Amino acid sequence: xxxxxxxxxxxxxxxxxxxYYIVPRRFKNAVLLLxxxxxxxxxxxxxxxxxxxxxxxxxISGLDIARKLKNRQAAKRSLVFTVVVNLALLGFFKYEGFxxxxxxxxxxxxxxxxxxxLPIGISFYTFQILSYIIDVYxxxxxxxRNLMDFALYVTMFPQLxxxxxxxxxxxxxxxxxxxESWNKFGEGVMFFVRGLAKKVLLAxxxxxxxxxxxxxxxxxxxxxxxxxxxxxxxxQIYFDFSGYxxxxxxxxxxxxxxxxxxxxxxxxxxxxxEFWRRWHISLGTWFREYVYIPLGxxxxxxxxxLRNLLVVWFLxxxxxxxxxxxxxxxxxxxxxxxxxxxFLGKMLNKLPGVIKHIYSIVLVMxxxxxxxxxxxxSAFGYLKVMFGAGAHGGIDRESLYLLVxxxxxxxxxxxxxxxxxxRSYEKFFSRKGREHVIVDCVIYGVMFLLCIAYLVTETYNxxxxxxx
Amino acid sequence: xxxEGNKREKLHKKKxxxxxxxxxxxxxVLINLISRDKEFSDKENRMLEQKPQITLSGIExxxxxxxxxxxxxxxxxxxxLWVALKTRxxxxxxxxxxxxxxxxxxxxxxxxxARPNEEQMQQNLETIRExxxxxxxIPMYMMLVPNAANILSDKLPNFAVTEDQNEVxxxxxxxxxxxxxxxxxxxxxxxHKKENIYYRTDHHWTTLGACYAYQQLAETMNLDTSKEPKLxxxxxxxxxxxxLSATSGYETGYEEPIYIYAPKNEDDAPKVVVNYVxxxxxxxxxxDSSKLEEKDKYAMxxxxxxxxxxxxxxxxxxxxxxxxxxxxxxxxxxxxxPYYREIIIIDPRYYYGNLDxxxxxxxxxxxxxxxxxxxxxxxxxxxxxxxxxETE
Numbered sequence: 122x123x124x125x126x127x128x129x130x131x132x133x134x135x136x137x138x139x140x141y142y143i144v145p146r147r148f149k150n151a152v153l154l155l156x157x158x159x160x161x162x163x164x165x166x167x168x169x170x171x172x173x174x175x176x177x178x179x180x181i182s183g184l185d186i187a188r189k190l191k192n193r194q195a196a197k198r199s200l201v202f203t204v205v206v207n208l209a210l211l212g213f214f215k216y217e218g219f220x221x222x223x224x225x226x227x228x229x230x231x232x233x234x235x236x237x238x239l240p241i242g243i244s245f246y247t248f249q250i251l252s253y254i255i256d257v258y259x260x261x262x263x264x265x266r267n268l269m270d271f272a273l274y275v276t277m278f279p280q281l282x283x284x285x286x287x288x289x290x291x292x293x294x295x296x297x298x299x300x301e302s303w304n305k306f307g308e309g310v311m312f313f314v315r316g317l318a319k320k321v322l323l324a325x326x327x328x329x330x331x332x333x334x335x336x337x338x339x340x341x342x343x344x345x346x347x348x349x350x351x352x353x354x355x356x357q358i359y360f361d362f363s364g365y366x367x368x369x370x371x372x373x374x375x376x377x378x379x380x381x382x383x384x385x386x387x388x389x390x391x392x393x394x395e396f397w398r399r400w401h402i403s404l405g406t407w408f409r410e411y412v413y414i415p416l417g418x419x420x421x422x423x424x425x426x427l428r429n430l431l432v433v434w435f436l437x438x439x440x441x442x443x444x445x446x447x448x449x450x451x452x453x454x455x456x457x458x459x460x461x462x463x464f465l466g467k468m469l470n471k472l473p474g475v476i477k478h479i480y481s482i483v484l485v486m487x488x489x490x491x492x493x494x495x496x497x498x499s500a501f502g503y504l505k506v507m508f509g510a511g512a513h514g515g516i517d518r519e520s521l522y523l524l525v526x527x528x529x530x531x532x533x534x535x536x537x538x539x540x541x542x543x544r545s546y547e548k549f550f551s552r553k554g555r556e557h558v559i560v561d562c563v564i565y566g567v568m569f570l571l572c573i574a575y576l577v578t579e580t581y582n583x584x585x586x587x588x589x
Numbered sequence: 590x591x592x593e594g595n596k597r598e599k600l601h602k603k604k605x606x607x608x609x610x611x612x613x614x615x616x617x618v619l620i621n622l623i624s625r626d627k628e629f630s631d632k633e634n635r636m637l638e639q640k641p642q643i644t645l646s647g648i649e650x651x652x653x654x655x656x657x658x659x660x661x662x663x664x665x666x667x668x669x670l671w672v673a674l675k676t677r678x679x680x681x682x683x684x685x686x687x688x689x690x691x692x693x694x695x696x697x698x699x700x701x702x703a704r705p706n707e708e709q710m711q712q713n714l715e716t717i718r719e720x721x722x723x724x725x726x727i728p729m730y731m732m733l734v735p736n737a738a739n740i741l742s743d744k745l746p747n748f749a750v751t752e753d754q755n756e757v758x759x760x761x762x763x764x765x766x767x768x769x770x771x772x773x774x775x776x777x778x779x780x781h782k783k784e785n786i787y788y789r790t791d792h793h794w795t796t797l798g799a800c801y802a803y804q805q806l807a808e809t810m811n812l813d814t815s816k817e818p819k820l821x822x823x824x825x826x827x828x829x830x831x832x833l834s835a836t837s838g839y840e841t842g843y844e845e846p847i848y849i850y851a852p853k854n855e856d857d858a859p860k861v862v863v864n865y866v867x868x869x870x871x872x873x874x875x876x877d878s879s880k881l882e883e884k885d886k887y888a889m890x891x892x893x894x895x896x897x898x899x900x901x902x903x904x905x906x907x908x909x910x911x912x913x914x915x916x917x918x919x920x921x922x923x924x925x926x927p928y929y930r931e932i933i934i935i936d937p938r939y940y941y942g943n944l945d946x947x948x949x950x951x952x953x954x955x956x957x958x959x960x961x962x963x964x965x966x967x968x969x970x971x972x973x974x975x976x977x978x979e980t981e
Contacts, residue, residue, distance in 0.1 A: 122654075127662040135618050138611075163654050307603025310610040522748035529682040558602045562609050569613060571678060577671040580662045
């Protein structure tokens with residue numbers, strides 16, 4: 122189930138909210154767990170069993186590791202076994218086709234395989250589980266003896282299918298004691314509605330521009346069209362993904378949870394290094410904590426540091442999808458970060474702000490070309506058009522149409538990618554009391570209504586029988 | 590003190606926000622609980638999804654969930670109002686396209702030009718050529734009517750681009766070869782583009798557009814237009830709001846007239862008997878005024894689309910026409926009745942008979958294919974119907 126659906130907004134969420142707030146405290150986690158299982162099963166009726174297996178296996182493994190903590194050797198063996206099983210499950214369901222396909226291409230063999238449907242959210246919940254297991258081993262967190270609380274940590278529906286990746290240590294205490302309040306609920310509503318609007322009003326709408334450009338026959342794409350298509354995707358993925366994170370954070374707050382921020386205006390970054398401090402923060406934190414630093418981080422020889430960076434970025438790419446273009450996308454960032462770290466860093470600092478902004482946003486946009494292209498070859502093909510080779514002129518009618526008919530949207534997207542509006546709004550109204558409340562309510566109320574209108578219209582589907 | 594007050598104000602504000610959200614959600618949930626499920630949507634002209642049955646296999650495959658989601662949004666209370674709201678907002682922010690329909694200038698809605706389904710189209714063209722070669726002595730004509738977005742391209746929103754329909758038509762004409770006479774109505778219609786030759790809210794041409802095309806057709810087919818009775822224009826309705834409006838959600842309040850061209854003096858024109866063969870229904874008129882009470886008023890011409898319509902006339906001739914067509918033909922047929930003893934109209938999309946039998950049994954003297962560009966380039970029924978005689 123998606124948050125941005127009529128069934129979620131007007132059937133699932135109301136029922137869960139009522140149940141959650143009428144049951145006594147000791148049943149609240151049970152309600153959330155049940156809700157999360159239904160939520161997951163709604164989209165993945167079969168893979169729910171895989172998830173339940175994962176929960177049971179890791180619950181027991183956690184206990185096992187904790188029991189052996191006095192004996193480091195035994196604990197380590199248990200840890201390695203658990204991590205391997207988790208990665209094997211992820212590997213089997215997410216990477217089997219990719220791995221065997223690549224092997225078949227490179228080696229003179231032909232291993233038959235069947236493409237499995239990817240269990241939704243498996244990349245997210247596997248990483249959450251790993252953070253728990255590793256932290257138990259490290260002694261950073263106490264082992265969770267309550268199966269229900271553990272299951273709730275893994276399945277919690279607000280962040281189950283698209284993050285943020287919540288580390289167990291962040292939420293351990295909240296699972297036992299947390300405070301729901303009107304205050305938090307109201308904040309949650311604002312996060313949720315903002316996220317919903319980002320996803321439904323902005324991401325989905327600009328996504329159509331991207332789809333339109335992507336559907337143009339090759340040879341019909343002008344330079345401007347190619348850049349507009351790439352810009353459309355750049356906005357789409359940010360507003361989609363960060364919108365989802367905002368909705369997750371908002372829903373969490375409605376049930377008394379506090380999740381950490383996952384996006385921090387990534388497109389205003391002045392360097393690639395900064396971009397990755399602002400983009401999908403929970404994933405970056407995870408890789409730093411469980412891969413980069415254990416490998417030695419930057420406190421090693423230069424050669425090893427380079428290796429560490431490339432390993433992390435290879436894996437980051439692979440995490441996003443089982444295909445070579447994602448790997449290329451990850452390594453692209455690995456290399457850029459190395460260049461910034463060892464060569465460009467000081468020079469960049471001296472450049473004027475505008476240049477730094479342009480520098481990073483252009484590199485990020487080029488990165489997304491690798492991300493959205495179905496293959497490496499087509500990514501390079503698209504990049505060529507962006508830089509004029511094989512393009513349908515610099516500017517053609519199609520590109521002007523895409524630009525002009527969406528002009529208002531483009532402006533909203535650009536401004537919305539910066540903190541300007543939000544901050545000046547807060548600043549302007551912070552001194553006013555009553556007006557602030559009214560204006561806020563009107564803005565959020567209208568945003569919510571518009572989202573409903575857009576969601577209902579998605580299925581407005583006139584039957585074209587009378588076309589004939 | 591002031592700090593304190595500010596903080597309380599903030600808390601207060603958040604509680605109001607929470608209540609607002611819960612209130613809106615609650616009201617919408619309540620309205621949806623109260624409102625009855627509908628079976629059919631007039632606006633969308635389709636059956637709406639009904640509450641699905643829970644079955645184990647339905648849940649296991651996820652089908653139940655899909656159906657339930659479709660059911661919930663199909664039956665969402667005030668659905669049409671929500672859609673209207675969204676369309677308004679889209680227009681406000683500059684969007685000029687919805688569901689493949691452009692919101693053009695001067696209230697014109699224009700259907701986007703369809704991209705040909707090449708494989709299917711080539712197959713259609715080939716079977717048309719084969720069909721022609723079987724009947725060497727019978728003249729065959731092809732009239733392909735350009736769509737409004739082509740002729741009225743100046744009415745498209747600024748910078749809007751469509752497929753080049755003229756180029757597609759040239760390709761089709763070339764592929765059909767010399768044996769099938771091309772009736773060039775593109776130029777004719779372009780010459781009259783200042784007049785109301787297309788409906789503003791519907792994807793059809795108007796009777797006036799068909800009238801100009803008929804004049805071109807008469808010239809190409811060498812019809813003896815001295816037989817033509819004096820025609821006068823009558824408005825049969827002035828409240829037509831067509832399918833493009835329903836499809837796009839634009840101009841839903843715009844109403845326009847439908848005209849027919851009927852003989853001034855009834856005795857000048859031949860009498861007709863219209864036989865809807867499959868329906869086994871005969872009438873003495875080319876128009877079905879009961880359709881004027883319905884949403885799709887264009888169906889008043891020949892009562893909409895039927896697999897076979899057989900029109901016999903009292904015209905003083907032995908010529909018989911086979912017309913293979915889509916709905917664009919429906920408002921042009923009335924102009925042709927003075928020239929034929931019999932007109933057999935076949936709509937391949939609904940027709941399952943054998944055309945060779947039709948040709949043989951009815952002593953057909955000429956064949957006309959009449960389609961609008963968009964339907965023709967996407968059609969998947971012509972080749973099947975034309976080949977039927979061979980496969981059986």
